[in-house]
Amino acid sequence: MAFYRAHILVDTGTAAVLKGANALRTALVDEIKRKGLDKEIKVVETGALGLAGAVPAIVVYPEGVTYANVTVDDVAEIVEEHLLKGRQVSRLVYKGDTPSVIKSAENCRSAEMRVVLKNIGVIDPTSIDEYIAMGGYEATAKALTTMSPQEVIAEIKASGLTGRGGAGFPTGLKWDFTAKADGDQKYIICNADEGEPGNFKDRLIMEGDPHQIIEGMIIAAYAVGAQKGYIYIRGEYQQSVANTERALDVAREMGLLGSDIMGSGLSFDIEVFKGAGAYICGEETALLASLEGQRGESRMKPPFPPTHGLFGMPTVINNVETLANVPHIIVNGADWYSNIGTQKSKGTKIFSPCGDVQYPGVYEVPFGSTLREVIFGMAGGIKSGKKFKAVLMGGPSGVLVGEEALDRSLCSEDLNPGAGALIVLDETKCVVDLIKNCAQFFAHESCGQCTPCREGTKRMVEFFNWWTAGAGSEQDLKLLDQLATTMALTSKCGLGQFAGVAFKSSIPLFEEEYLAHLVDKRCPAGICEMDKVEEEVRV
Amino acid sequence: MKSCNSDCCVPCEADIVAIVDKCGRTECNLIPILHELQRSFGYISDEAMETVAAELGITVSQVHGTATFYTLLYTRPQGKNIIKICDSPPCHLQGSKAIQAAITKALGIEPGETTLDGNFTFEVVSCMGLCGVAPAIMVNDDVYGNLTAEAIPEILDKYAACSCCCGEGC
Numbered sequence: 001m002a003f004y005r006a007h008i009l010v011d012t013g014t015a016a017v018l019k020g021a022n023a024l025r026t027a028l029v030d031e032i033k034r035k036g037l038d039k040e041i042k043v044v045e046t047g048a049l050g051l052a053g054a055v056p057a058i059v060v061y062p063e064g065v066t067y068a069n070v071t072v073d074d075v076a077e078i079v080e081e082h083l084l085k086g087r088q089v090s091r092l093v094y095k096g097d098t099p100s101v102i103k104s105a106e107n108c109r110s111a112e113m114r115v116v117l118k119n120i121g122v123i124d125p126t127s128i129d130e131y132i133a134m135g136g137y138e139a140t141a142k143a144l145t146t147m148s149p150q151e152v153i154a155e156i157k158a159s160g161l162t163g164r165g166g167a168g169f170p171t172g173l174k175w176d177f178t179a180k181a182d183g184d185q186k187y188i189i190c191n192a193d194e195g196e197p198g199n200f201k202d203r204l205i206m207e208g209d210p211h212q213i214i215e216g217m218i219i220a221a222y223a224v225g226a227q228k229g230y231i232y233i234r235g236e237y238q239q240s241v242a243n244t245e246r247a248l249d250v251a252r253e254m255g256l257l258g259s260d261i262m263g264s265g266l267s268f269d270i271e272v273f274k275g276a277g278a279y280i281c282g283e284e285t286a287l288l289a290s291l292e293g294q295r296g297e298s299r300m301k302p303p304f305p306p307t308h309g310l311f312g313m314p315t316v317i318n319n320v321e322t323l324a325n326v327p328h329i330i331v332n333g334a335d336w337y338s339n340i341g342t343q344k345s346k347g348t349k350i351f352s353p354c355g356d357v358q359y360p361g362v363y364e365v366p367f368g369s370t371l372r373e374v375i376f377g378m379a380g381g382i383k384s385g386k387k388f389k390a391v392l393m394g395g396p397s398g399v400l401v402g403e404e405a406l407d408r409s410l411c412s413e414d415l416n417p418g419a420g421a422l423i424v425l426d427e428t429k430c431v432v433d434l435i436k437n438c439a440q441f442f443a444h445e446s447c448g449q450c451t452p453c454r455e456g457t458k459r460m461v462e463f464f465n466w467w468t469a470g471a472g473s474e475q476d477l478k479l480l481d482q483l484a485t486t487m488a489l490t491s492k493c494g495l496g497q498f499a500g501v502a503f504k505s506s507i508p509l510f511e512e513e514y515l516a517h518l519v520d521k522r523c524p525a526g527i528c529e530m531d532k533v534e535e536e537v538r539v
Numbered sequence: 540m541k542s543c544n545s546d547c548c549v550p551c552e553a554d555i556v557a558i559v560d561k562c563g564r565t566e567c568n569l570i571p572i573l574h575e576l577q578r579s580f581g582y583i584s585d586e587a588m589e590t591v592a593a594e595l596g597i598t599v600s601q602v603h604g605t606a607t608f609y610t611l612l613y614t615r616p617q618g619k620n621i622i623k624i625c626d627s628p629p630c631h632l633q634g635s636k637a638i639q640a641a642i643t644k645a646l647g648i649e650p651g652e653t654t655l656d657g658n659f660t661f662e663v664v665s666c667m668g669l670c671g672v673a674p675a676i677m678v679n680d681d682v683y684g685n686l687t688a689e690a691i692p693e694i695l696d697k698y699a700a701c702s703c704c705c706g707e708g709c
Contacts, residue, residue, distance in 0.1 A: 014669070014682055015671055015672045015682075015684060017682070018672070018681075018682045018683055018684055019685075053671065053672075194668055195665070195666060195668075196666070197627035197629055197665070197666035197670065198627075198628065198629050198666070198670050199668070200668045200669070200670055200671055203668050234668070235574075235609075235611045236611070236667045236668060236677075237668060238680050273570075273571075274570075274571070274574060275570075275609075275611075276570050276573070276574065276608075276609030276612050277609045277610035277611030277612070277664075278608065278609050278610065279665055279666075290570065291567065292566070293565075293566045293567045293568065293569030293570055293605060294569075294601075294604075294605060295604050295605055295608040296608060296609070311567075352670065352671070354629045354670040354671055354673060355628075355629055355632050355633070355670075355673075356632065356633075360670065360671040360672075360673075361671055362671075392628060395628075396627070396628060421670070423628050423629055423632070423670075425632065429632060433631075434628060434631070434632065437626070437627070437628050437631045438628060440626075441627055441665060441666075444665060445665060447608075
């Protein structure tokens with residue numbers, strides 16, 4: 001095997017490619033060859049480094065120096081200075097919290113701690129050899145050859161792992177339900193229908209380290225006795241579909257999927273199912289309907305999927321991030337895992353701060369880190385020197401919080417992180433405009449099946465259209481608040497139940513801003529048009 | 540394969556049956572079948588839905604119901620290039636309305652419309668998971684992020700209709 005004195009990792013995630021990462025990679029390879037260094041230095045394409053705001057980016061090893069916003073014009077200088085003369089090109093060195101540095105579990109309170117993301121940007125996601133070299137498939141081997149299915153479930157239960165898709169249900173308990181349920185056929189489904197605006201963490205895992213998910217699913221299948229798995233990826237994520245399918249093919253070739261995996265007697269295979277564009281399919285029963293070829297309409301619960309899921313059979317449905325945690329728990333043990341995080345929220349959580357922050361991206365921190373640490377520590381605070389105003393936690397179905405929440409802990413016992421989106425607003429943004437946009441989103445995505453959600457989301461948009469046109473009245477606020485409560489109590493699934501949550505949470509924080517729109521007919525931020533009167537728009 | 544006069548193809552029954560066979564003759568393969576039909580023929584026609592229903596032994600209304608539910612499936616002909624702009628909160632906050640206006644100005648069409656020459660269809664969609672580079676658009680499978688209104692004409696030029704008369708879309 002060839003020995004290289006240096007490796008250059010080139011971020012070729014979706015964000016980087018659109019800013020010219022492929023041309024950058026080609027230029028690097030050419031320049032290295034031109035200088036006669038191609039026998040000493042290897043260029044490796046990796047998934048996204050999680051630096052969405054600073055791509056194209058490269059990391060040079062063994063030093064581990066990250067260069068951000070690199071263009072083709074910088075290539076000659078980097079090769080000449082860094083690779084030939086050993087001097088770093090300081091003007092390009094990334095100043096944010098360098099994600100390629102893996103920090104230890106012990107002193108991680110305020111820093112990023114990469115467990116699930118540890119390989120992202122470090123390995124070539126298309127190479128199973130690199131994944132195995134980083135300890136990949138060790139967990140599968142350990143679980144399948146040294147543990148009983150019951151021991152696997154006990155380990156996951158003891159770790160305290162909970163669902164990372166937003167609901168936070170204990171994973172071990174879910175697996176236990178399916179393991180104990182009767183059924184000739186059982187299924188493992190990975191929910192990769194990441195549709196909640198502001199979330200782009202699952203995409204990073206699938207594009208940067210897809211084998212982790214496969215491993216998590218194999219271990220889950222062994223634990224519950226499933227024969228078939230599906231990864232339901234949203235149709236918009238072309239790159240995720242491609243990388244995951246390629247990883248599945250290689251795993252199958254190596255005998256990690258198929259019959260009698262590692263001589264354990266487990267026969268299990270996985271298929272990618274490409275979604276067709278519907279936010280509602282992230283809801284687990286709607287996802288099942290979609291997998292069965294139907295409209296993505298949610299179903300009544302109970303019965304719950306762990307006992308009555310796909311085709312009526314016992315089915316485990318876990319989020320991408322949840323499954324990606326599983327191999328690490330099996331290898332390092334439940335004790336190690338449950339020491340990370342807080343009393344009730346164990347392990348790490350991946351956040352995707354976006355909006356008005358300096359470095360939007362994907363960051364993994366232990367539960368219990370504060371909102372301030374993520375937004376100001378990792379994402380670099382508010383861009384363009386403006387002031388922080390609010391953050392929408394988890395996306396449109398989450399709550400809006402203001403400055404008073406910055407020092408709260410991100411965990412289930414304090415500030416619930418949802419799926420991890422942090423949509424940050426600076427002082428120049430209008431809260432009424434934001435919540436109107438959320439209402440439009442839900443009205444567009446409602447499946448139309450149940451009345452409270454179908455009609456309620458439409459009425460919400462109608463109210464906001466009035467308010468932002470200058471045709472609101474003070475009593476509207478109370479009326480819409482009541483409507484949101486009704487929707488939360490009577491809608492069939494989470495979509496309608498959570499459609500009014502952001503609005504309700506925003507009233508006490510920004511009542512003045514609402515009243516400015518409703519009573520004074522004025523948008524303090526100057527964003528809403530406010531150019532009509534009541535008679536024109538309200539009939 | 541029968542071909543019509545324009546650059547699209549009208550699927551004949553045998554083509555559709557071949558796709559059904561390739562994806563598998565069960566109801567649960569309906570969405571993969573519809574994806575495949577659209578990839579081959581640009582959209583899913585009423586006739587294609589009828590054939591699929593007959594082949595799978597399910598009702599036409601069921602196929603129609605599924606095909607019309609999902610935003611990535613088209614049951615009417617679309618432009619050669621499909622421009623999708625996100626207007627969910629992260630893109631909205633970063634000024635997606637201005638990008639939308641720039642596209643409308645460049646092409647003379649509103650969201651939901653197709654240009655007269657059939658080269659572009661323009662639509663507003665929900666989050667595409669590109670929040671880290673908001674505001675973002677997709678043209679077909681290509682992603683463009685961190686956009687400004689000024690960047691739009693140059694991007695659209697890349698997909699401009701061929702002005703020569705070879706009819707090959709060169």
